[in-house]
Amino acid sequence: MSEFDYDLFVIGGGSGGVRAARISSTHGAKVAIAEEYRMGGTCVIRGCVPKKMLVYGAHFAEDLHEADRYGWDISGAEFNWTRLRDIIQDDVSRLEGLYAGTLGNADVEIYKERAVLTGxxxxKLASGKVITAKYILIATGGWPANAGCPGEEHALTSNEIFHLEEKPKSIIIVGGGYIANEFAGIFHAFGSDVTVANRSEKILRPYDQEIVGKLQEMGEAKGIKYRLSAPLTKIDKNDDGTVTVHFDDGGEPQTADVVMVATGRVPNSANMGLAEIGVELDKSGAVVVGDDNKSSIDSVYAVGDVTNRVQLTPVAIREGHAFADSVFGGNPRTISYENIPSAVFSAPPIASVGLTEDAARAQHGDDIKVYKSDFRPMKNVLSGREERGLYKMITQGPEEIVIGLHMIGPESSEILQGAAIAIVGKMPKQVFDDVVAIHPSMAEELVLFK
Structure with missing residues (x-):
């Protein structure tokens, strides 16, 4: 008989925790998991999945507008926010059930309550029950950062934005990252007056700034307003339900129906007993772990956004799987954080993998070449839309090893996923040149760089 109730107890039912629990169980471990809210975590419940559904809904705004150029007569088309909102929430509930079902099929015991470490x-569960486990995995994810100013309670975050009672006529989105820019495109397409306000002069700082410049240029052409170098100082709630937002940029306060704060996410580690038992946390509250996902306590591990390494769902899943294989599968392994592809589901979307042009020049100086394709997608030509796409390829050395690919244009994320294999495989540009183009397509621009 084991001296512990379980071999593994996972705290957090998001993508990383669920993967770790399921794989650990298939390796023969006795596993339980605790989730205090809803199974599925940020991505499924209030993140990338419902947001992508909103993005799909937003695409119809432009498609319907341009339908007549493709022979369709569409009249009386109206957008219904509450209908889309409720359909999305129904599907989120469906996915939540699938996550729970997957764990049940893997013989993982589920506790639907908060859990904290007491050793x-x-x-200790919220019900008062005390459980012991040989290993504990922290997979509690992240949480939206607050506004950090007087009146912050009047602002919404990405947690609440999916549940609005009605579509706002106007919205101020504070932040310059992917969440801010994605929701800017979504609400603009739905007919809201949108302002993106950012404390610094640049948006989407981790991305290639030439690509980002294209996004901002296109956003401005559509009517999205950008208020940059504008730190947020105060939010006032007005008697009519609107909010007035104050910025330290010398400009006038701005009033809107809704203000959404999207200034980043912080590790969800507070009030869990971690520091009290000796688990090392960094200044942001992240659990400090090694390459093996082990914390400063040998029996406590952590994966996903709570470690604040790379805040992406697929990364959390891989970390959870690597943990399970290493601890219970007899196959110690780590994952690589180099050349992780990412996307911003803005309008149009951005996709990126590898070094940006600025980072490549900083690392390799003049030993790089930059190839570009600035083109107008065929669909836009016929519809009359002026938006152009821009693809960039960055190579290094005499063999022209591809070290960066950056794109803005329709379906960029779908196109980049396959191309990212070449970056991870350290392939030369010649491999792209040797591939026969699929014509007519946007993706063919990747094999036609000159």
Whole structure:
């Protein structure tokens, strides 16, 4: 008989925690998981999945507008926010059930309540039950950062934005990252007056700035307003339900129906007993772990956004799987954080993998070449839309090893996923040149760089 109730107890039912629990169980471990809210975590419940559904809904705004150029007569088309909102929430509930079902099929016991650590091998549930486990995995994800100013309680975050009672006529989105820019495109397409306000002069700082410049240029042409170098100082709630937002940029306060704060996410590690039992946390509250996902306590591990390494769902899944294989599968392994592809589901979307042009020049100086294709997608030509796409390829050395690919244009994320294989495989540009183009397509621009 084991001296512990479980071999593994996972706290957090998001993508990383669920993957770790399921794989650990298939390796023969006795596993339980606790989730205090809804199974599925940020991505499924209030993140990338419902947001992508909103993005799909937003695409119809432009498609319907241009339909007549493709022979369709469409009249009386109206957008219904509450209908889309409720359909999306129904599907989120469906996905939540699938996550729970997957764990049940893997013989993982589920506790639908909050869990905190009371010792290196001990967990206390909200019900008062005390459980012991040989290993504990923290997979509680992240949480939206607050506005950090007077009146912050009047602002919404990405947690609440999916549940609006009605579509706002106007919205101020504070932040310059992917969440801010994605929701800017969504609400603009739905007919809201949108302002993106950012404390610094640049948006989407991790991305290639030439590509980002194209996004901002296109956003401005559509009517999205950008208020940059504008730190947020105060939010006032007005008697009519609107909010007035104050910025330290010398300009006038701005009033809107809704203000959404999207200034980043912080590790969800507070009030869990971690520091009290000796788990090292960094200044942001992230659990400090090694390449093996182990914390400063040998029995406590962590994966996903709570470690604040790379805040992406596929990364959390791989970390969870690597943890399970290493601890219970007899196959110690780590994952690579180099050349992780990413996308911004803006309007149009951005996709990126590898070094940006600025980073490549900083690392390799003049030993790089930059190839570009600035083109107008065929669909836009016929519809009359002026938006152009821009693809960039960055190579290094005499063999022209591809070290960066950056794109803006329709379906960029779908196109980049396959091309990212070449970056991870450290392939030369010649491999792209040797591939026969699929014509007519946007993707063919990747094999036609000159």
């Amino acid at each position: 290196p091998n001990e967990i």
